[in-house]
Amino acid sequence: QVQLVESGGGLVQAGGSLRLSCAASGLTFGSYVMYWFRQAPGKEREFVAGISWTGGSTFDADFVKGRFTISRDNAKNMVYLQMNSLKPEDTAVYYCAAGGRYSDRVTQRDINFWGKGTLVTVSS
16 A cells, blocks of 8 residues: 655744655655645645656746755655745645656646645744
């Protein structure tokens, strides 16, 4: 059975950094585009960043603006999200996801597997 398990969330002050990790199992990891999505209270889940099957290229949402970096380690079945210069509006539950669409227009309908999420809270 496929499992995506996120970790690394927590409370951080505005301007700080966090690194999220996602451990994947039960799937052929290198066959999937990997993504991070987020969902803030009262809002819809939205795409944050994605990375190609080999990790050679990435794409992200406009609001990232160079603050976040997605990476993956196919030998360890891991994907990461390094988040810098965090803002209070980045507060959300962050989800790891696996799918097949390499596009910043990826939606929830394109996702094959989801993790359960990790909460990131940014205080002002």
